[in-house]
Amino acid sequence: MKPAAIASHRFGYSESSLSALQADPRGWVLDQFKQPAAMDTGGLIDSVAALQLTREVLKTALAAKPVESGGKPDDDLGPMTPSRLTLRKTNVKGLQRRWQHAIATPTPVAERWVNFWANHFCVASTKGTMIALVWPHEYEAIRPNAFGSFKELLRAAVVHPAMLLYLDNAQSIGPQSRAGKLREKGLNENLARELLELHTLGVNSGYTQQDVTQTAHLLTGWTVNPQTAGKAGFVPALHQPGPKTILGKRYAEGPQALDQLLDDLSRHPACASFVATKLARHFVTDDPPAALVEWVARRFRDSSGDLMALASALFGHDLAWSPSNPPKFKRPDELVLSAHRMLKIPLGSVERAVFELKSMGQAVAQAPSPQGWPDRAEDWLSADALRKRVQWADRFGDLNRHAADARGLAHLAWGEDLSQSSRSQIDNADSGAQALALALASPEFQRR
Amino acid sequence: MQTTLTRRAGLRLLGAAGAFLPLRMVFAAPASTREAEGPRLVVVMLRGALDGLAAVPAPGDPAWAALRTDEDAAAAALPLDATFSMHPALSNLHRWYTRKELLVVHATASPYRERSHFDAQQLLESGGERPFVLSTGWLGRALQASDKRAIAITAAMPLALRGADGASTWTPDRRRPVDQDLMSRVAQMYRGDAQLSAAFGEAAVQEDMAMGADGGPGFAGQARQAGAFLADPKGPRVAWLEAGGWDTHVNQHARLGRLLVGLDDTLAALREGLGAQWSNTTVLVMTEFGRSARFNGSGGTDHGTGGVAFIAGGRVAGGTVLTDWPGLAGGQLFEGRDLKPTIDLRSVMVPIVQRQFGLDLSQIQSNILPGAVATRHVLWRA
Numbered sequence: 001m002k003p004a005a006i007a008s009h010r011f012g013y014s015e016s017s018l019s020a021l022q023a024d025p026r027g028w029v030l031d032q033f034k035q036p037a038a039m040d041t042g043g044l045i046d047s048v049a050a051l052q053l054t055r056e057v058l059k060t061a062l063a064a065k066p067v068e069s070g071g072k073p074d075d076d077l078g079p080m081t082p083s084r085l086t087l088r089k090t091n092v093k094g095l096q097r098r099w100q101h102a103i104a105t106p107t108p109v110a111e112r113w114v115n116f117w118a119n120h121f122c123v124a125s126t127k128g129t130m131i132a133l134v135w136p137h138e139y140e141a142i143r144p145n146a147f148g149s150f151k152e153l154l155r156a157a158v159v160h161p162a163m164l165l166y167l168d169n170a171q172s173i174g175p176q177s178r179a180g181k182l183r184e185k186g187l188n189e190n191l192a193r194e195l196l197e198l199h200t201l202g203v204n205s206g207y208t209q210q211d212v213t214q215t216a217h218l219l220t221g222w223t224v225n226p227q228t229a230g231k232a233g234f235v236p237a238l239h240q241p242g243p244k245t246i247l248g249k250r251y252a253e254g255p256q257a258l259d260q261l262l263d264d265l266s267r268h269p270a271c272a273s274f275v276a277t278k279l280a281r282h283f284v285t286d287d288p289p290a291a292l293v294e295w296v297a298r299r300f301r302d303s304s305g306d307l308m309a310l311a312s313a314l315f316g317h318d319l320a321w322s323p324s325n326p327p328k329f330k331r332p333d334e335l336v337l338s339a340h341r342m343l344k345i346p347l348g349s350v351e352r353a354v355f356e357l358k359s360m361g362q363a364v365a366q367a368p369s370p371q372g373w374p375d376r377a378e379d380w381l382s383a384d385a386l387r388k389r390v391q392w393a394d395r396f397g398d399l400n401r402h403a404a405d406a407r408g409l410a411h412l413a414w415g416e417d418l419s420q421s422s423r424s425q426i427d428n429a430d431s432g433a434q435a436l437a438l439a440l441a442s443p444e445f446q447r448r
Numbered sequence: 449m450q451t452t453l454t455r456r457a458g459l460r461l462l463g464a465a466g467a468f469l470p471l472r473m474v475f476a477a478p479a480s481t482r483e484a485e486g487p488r489l490v491v492v493m494l495r496g497a498l499d500g501l502a503a504v505p506a507p508g509d510p511a512w513a514a515l516r517t518d519e520d521a522a523a524a525a526l527p528l529d530a531t532f533s534m535h536p537a538l539s540n541l542h543r544w545y546t547r548k549e550l551l552v553v554h555a556t557a558s559p560y561r562e563r564s565h566f567d568a569q570q571l572l573e574s575g576g577e578r579p580f581v582l583s584t585g586w587l588g589r590a591l592q593a594s595d596k597r598a599i600a601i602t603a604a605m606p607l608a609l610r611g612a613d614g615a616s617t618w619t620p621d622r623r624r625p626v627d628q629d630l631m632s633r634v635a636q637m638y639r640g641d642a643q644l645s646a647a648f649g650e651a652a653v654q655e656d657m658a659m660g661a662d663g664g665p666g667f668a669g670q671a672r673q674a675g676a677f678l679a680d681p682k683g684p685r686v687a688w689l690e691a692g693g694w695d696t697h698v699n700q701h702a703r704l705g706r707l708l709v710g711l712d713d714t715l716a717a718l719r720e721g722l723g724a725q726w727s728n729t730t731v732l733v734m735t736e737f738g739r740s741a742r743f744n745g746s747g748g749t750d751h752g753t754g755g756v757a758f759i760a761g762g763r764v765a766g767g768t769v770l771t772d773w774p775g776l777a778g779g780q781l782f783e784g785r786d787l788k789p790t791i792d793l794r795s796v797m798v799p800i801v802q803r804q805f806g807l808d809l810s811q812i813q814s815n816i817l818p819g820a821v822a823t824r825h826v827l828w829r830a
Contacts, residue, residue: 126693168697171746186745190697193563193751203564209783212563359621361603368495368692371566377643382605384617386644387651390634394627425637434630441634443641 003321005417009448010328011283011315012108014338017412026321029109033311036110036147039101041139045090047161048230050132053090056083058128087132091125094135095364096350103340103347113311114138114146116282120275121157121199122372123166125365130166134365137162150275150305151266154199155259158191159232161224167191167370174220174240187240192216194370200265202274207247214244218257272300278375279314285325286376292319327447329377332360334448335389339396339440342413343404356395359388390441397437406435414444488678488729489686489804490718491587491608492671494711495569496695498735499749500756501787502704503535504528504552504769511776515741528552532769537708540716544760548767551827553757553796555771557737557789561782563751565695568736573608575794575817582818584611586797587686590816591615594805598686599654599677601670606688614684616650620662620673667691667710668717675721678729686804689714694735697748715760727762730800730828738787741776754787759796763828770796770825794820799827 001010007025008015015021021028045053060081105111118138125134141160145153157163164170172188173180180186192215197203221239224232234255244251249264251257265271276297280288292314299313314320330338336353340346347353354364361380367373374380397406410418410426422442429435439445506512508531525533526542532554534542544550560571560579567579575586588611591598597614600606609615631652638645663673667689674687691711696703715733719726738755754774760766774780774788782788794817801812802822813820 168746168748171698173745175745180745185747188697188744188746188748189750197564197566203562203567209563209785359603359619369565369695378607378610379604381643381647382600382603382617383647383651383654384619385603386647387655388603388619388621390631390648391621394630419640421637421640425633429633430629434627434633437630438633438637441630442637443644446644 001323001327001417002415005414006321007109008413009338009444012112013102013334014342014413014445014448015108016342016344016409018415019412022415026315029315030312032107032110033113033147033308033315035107036113037101037105037107039097039105039139039143041097041143044094044097044139045132045136047133047136047140050090050136051161051224051230053083053087054129054132057081057087057131060084090132091135091365092350094139095354096347098135098138099337099340099347099350099353102337103345108341109315110147112283114143116279117146117153117157118142119367119372120278121153121163122367122370123162124367124370126368127166130162133162133165147307147311149266150271150300150307150310151263153307154266155262158195158199158262159222159258161230161232163191164222164224164232167194169219170223170225172216172220172223173238174217176241177220177239178237180238180240187213187216187220189213189216192219195219196265198371200274201268201270205268205270205274211246214246215261218244218246218251218261221255222258266305267301269301272297272305275305275310276300279310280320282375283314284320285328287326289319289322289325292317295319329381330446330448331373331375331380332357332362332385332389333364335360335446336392338445338448342445343400343409343436345400345403356392360392361385361388386446389446390437393437393440396440397433397435401431401433401436404436405432406439410439410442410444418442418444485728486685487804488722488725489800490674490678490729490731491686491688492711492715492731492733493569493573493606493608493688493690494694494733494735495565495690495692496735497565497568497737497739497751498694498755499696499700499704499739499752500554500556500735500754501738501741502700502749503538503708504554504756505533505535506531506554506773506776507533509773509776511778511780515776516743528769531773535704535708537705538712540712541758541760545767548829549760549762549764550766551759551764552769553759553771553791553793554769555754555774555787555789556757556791556793556796557754558793560737561753563737563753565736565751570607572734572736572793573606575608575797575820577819585609586801586816587688588612588615590801590805590807590812591686593807593811593815596686596805597684598688599674599684600688601674602688602690606690609688613646616654616684618654618677620669663717663721668714671714671718672721675718675723675725677721679721679723679725689718696739697744697750698746700743700748730759730761730764730803732797732800733758733760734793738789740785741781741787742785752786753782754789757793757796759800759827761828765826765829770823791823792820795823796825796827798822803828 003025004018004022007021007029011029102111123134123137125131137160141156145156167190168188169191173185175186189212193212196207217240221234223235227235241253276293280293295317296313299309303309357364406426426435426438429438524536527533541550558572559577560568571579573585574582576582585608588609591612591614598609600609600617602617603619605617638648663669677683678687722729734757739749739752744750772790774790797817798820799822801816
């Protein structure tokens with residue numbers, strides 16, 4: 001691939017034309033981080049309101065039939081009550097805003113950057129308490145912090161009602177805390193383990209079960225409840241008393257310990273390597289060159305996790321632009337959003353896109369685990385998934401047959417990187433709709 | 449009827465478009481009657497770590513009462529033997545057990561001894577001794593070595609089946625059939641792209657054979673369809689099913705109750721789909737690890753080590769709990785907190801692979817499940 005196509009398709013969301021970035025593809029990418037366009041969050045509800053709504057929905061669902069709270073997905077909440085309808089509209093609005101921003105933003109690479117971090121700090125609406133919180137987590141915790149420091153982003157992502165509920169810390173109680181002595185409830189180590197394994201250090205970086213348990217003790221008290229006014233907060237009565245020792249370092253009792261721990265985790269060499277590997281894999285290629293990973297990791301360590309420094313290290317390095325890097329297979333959401341962006345077609349029905357993505361193996365807002373969506377071709381490319389993608393291209397071409405002339409578009413969008421085979425199929429299509437479908441089904445568009 | 453003709457016409461077009469169909473397709477004519485009657489294997493993967501002590505409690509263990517004090521569940525549990533019982537939601541499985549068609553493997557685990565879901569699943573599917581050493585799956589390597597075909601009822605190819613030309617994926621689709629002319633053009637367009645053309649060729653053939661098959665909604669529907677695929681004489685011989693949601697850190701009693709009912713229904717639907725082929729089928733139900741022996745502070749359990757697996761089928765030597773029970777007293781628990789694994793899950797995979805794929809033990813131990821030792825327990829009736 002030529003640099004302009006790499007910038008447009010691999011790092012961004014597929015531009016309609018390479019002309020604006022042809023002269024300086026690298027500058028086009030790097031400039032986006034100087035002034036990333038902000039998403040308009042006006043009229044979107046905050047997580048406090050989202051939790052109130054959640055409570056109402058769960059309450060009516062509970063009243064409607066005898067079910068237990070805690071494990072009910074959205075589609076099992078009983079009849080469509082007014083509060084459920086509000087919930088649905090709220091979620092659609094949050095998703096619509098996010099997707100429309102990816103389609104129209106002047107800084108698509110910066111938007112991909114935001115979405116990388118949202119997936120790194122994955123939360124999902126796979127349990128009852130999470131049905132309204134996935135998008136607020138993104139626009140309250142991830143988006144405003146994605147261009148600052150890793151440490152601040154980490155803190156914002158973890159100390160947020162969505163993460164505290166998703167990974168059960170909201171219910172974790174220090175066994176020797178005041179509340180713990182009074183009640184049967186106690187420690188839950190879910191967030192502690194994933195904080196070490198998925199958010200910062202990566203597995204096999206040297207921490208032990210003891211470190212996980214101690215981290216869980218340290219995290220007790222961080223919760224969301226009426227006492228914290230529906231926000232993420234620290235409730236001393238739930239906090240395990242006494243010092244905790246994690247990776248050989250002692251942390252005194254109290255809320256300040258969390259900041260100290262997150263600071264230490266951010267500075268841990270394993271964190272830099274873990275994050276650099278994930279970044280290079282996501283943006284560049286499934287098995288990124290070691291020298292590129294090491295370069296980004298070093299910049300992470302040298303800059304104490306300055307995310308802008310990371311972006312310029314990654315997108316400024318020649319290895320990120322190497323024409324010999326095998327291309328990435330687009331994730332379903334990348335595929336669908338880039339189709340809208342390349343064709344300049346507004347999103348229209350969010351529900352339709354959600355349905356299409358689910359059939360390609362990506363249930364929106366419902367990543368199967370806290371690890372988030374996987375990032376390698378073999379996780380997405382299979383006979384069934386490819387057929388579903390071609391079927392989507394068929395429908396998309398049909399619905400948007402008047403949106404673009406695929407023959408001219410393909411030339412503008414890929415330039416010399418459009419293969420002879422794709423070009424001739426698109427040129428010889430029997431209709432405009434079919435030409436569009438072929439362009440979207442082409443290897444050039446399925447990959448990035 | 450018209451759809452059928454269009455599909456066939458489409459296939460002819462595909463054929464005319466060039467040699468991009470994979471050599472081994474998931475649906476193909478069986479080599480012989482013996483092959484049509486040959487063994488079937490279904491592997492059901494429960495992602496998130498099923499609590500083995502909830503699915504198959506051990507009320508006969510002296511330490512049980514102190515460990516798990518859920519009296520309701522204990523009262524309703526279905527007895528298996530002097531030590532073990534079965535969660536009341538698993539009524540079909542319990543019936544199979546009493547009919548000696550279900551074998552319970554308890555206090556089992558892969559060789560993995562840490563508590564990361566992701567590493568543990570990687571290891572369980574790759575079949576190695578440490579995570580991320582092997583990048584293909586044990587079933588994939590076995591399929592490839594024996595030239596057999598398999599189908600995963602998933603959108604993406606699970607790691608366990610990777611490495612096999614004869615493995616494919618399928619999920620139901622309830623929308624209008626796609627334009628066959630477009631399909632043949634796409635097939636031509638993919639000709640220069642080995643990866644896409646192989647996957648696309650497979651999908652086309654499969655779609656033609658499946659003919660809009662639909663086992664019904666949900667996981668049970670998928671299982672019924674998987675059974676129907678395996679029952680088809682021209683169908684694949686191995687199927688893979690998976691379901692998530694087993695990571696019960698909170699409010700486990702209620703959540704697991706629902707999940708286990710779903711699993712029980714799903715396995716019953718699978719059997720229904722298999723029909724008479726049930727007698728030729730072995731079903732392995734597995735999960736990446738067990739959960740903490742004690743409940744955590746939120747009515748759930750955290751990541752643990754030893755757990756349970758099920759082996760079912762018409763010829764399985766069932767009606768027994770295969771275990772080298774380590775006990776549940778404080779000193780008997782792994783790292784003082786988990787059921788200690790005493791059976792390598794791979795030791796039951798070895799004879800399953802042997803029976804299903806007809807491979808040599810030495811080949812299995814070098815390439816398929818490296819370093820695994822076969823259980824001495826006989827898993828099937830003669």
